[in-house]
Amino acid sequence: MTNTENETPVQDGTPPEAETAEVPAAEAEPQDETAKLAEQIASLQQELLYARAETQNVTRRKDKEIADAHAYAATKFARDILSVADNLGRALAAIGDEQREDEKFKPFVAGLEATERELMSVFERHGITRIAAIGLPLDPNQHQAMLEIPSDKEPGTVVQEMQAGYMMKDRLLRPAMVGVAKKAD
Numbered sequence: 001m002t003n004t005e006n007e008t009p010v011q012d013g014t015p016p017e018a019e020t021a022e023v024p025a026a027e028a029e030p031q032d033e034t035a036k037l038a039e040q041i042a043s044l045q046q047e048l049l050y051a052r053a054e055t056q057n058v059t060r061r062k063d064k065e066i067a068d069a070h071a072y073a074a075t076k077f078a079r080d081i082l083s084v085a086d087n088l089g090r091a092l093a094a095i096g097d098e099q100r101e102d103e104k105f106k107p108f109v110a111g112l113e114a115t116e117r118e119l120m121s122v123f124e125r126h127g128i129t130r131i132a133a134i135g136l137p138l139d140p141n142q143h144q145a146m147l148e149i150p151s152d153k154e155p156g157t158v159v160q161e162m163q164a165g166y167m168m169k170d171r172l173l174r175p176a177m178v179g180v181a182k183k184a185d
Helices: 016-071 075-094 097-101 106-125
Strands: 128-130 143-151 158-163 166-168 171-174 176-183
Touching: 075 106, 075 166, 075 171, 097 106, 106 128, 143 158
Parallel strands: 143 176
Antiparallel strands: 128 166, 158 176, 166 171
């Protein structure tokens, strides 16, 4: 048969309907590939964001650890020197009024008091502070209850301090060892 005027001529032997059907199939394949690539790009962008966030967190953590190391480098030394402060305080407490008035002991007592003032000044410069205890409610973060004492004070109130506690900035160096009030029998 010959081609009619309404039909388009066939050049490669395929009917015109077949040519139009192949075009969408050929276009569908690149669209699927484009969609897959877009998903991969989105996934990689998300992973990049997570990696950046993790890097920032690690950097912040490192900076905080360095700052803490500088701020609390002397913690072990400070704990060790607390016993010196305790012994110095005991020595001063053991000196009676008679001995304080005796002319022979006055320079000795003055030297001990000056040493204690200097030690407390050094503590203050390095952020070491004594924990308040007597008359306050027991704080397990700062006080260590060693015994209960019958008292007319509110139960749980610190009524005796056996050993002073100290903080270094916001960290506990040593808890205060205390006696706590309990209801009198």
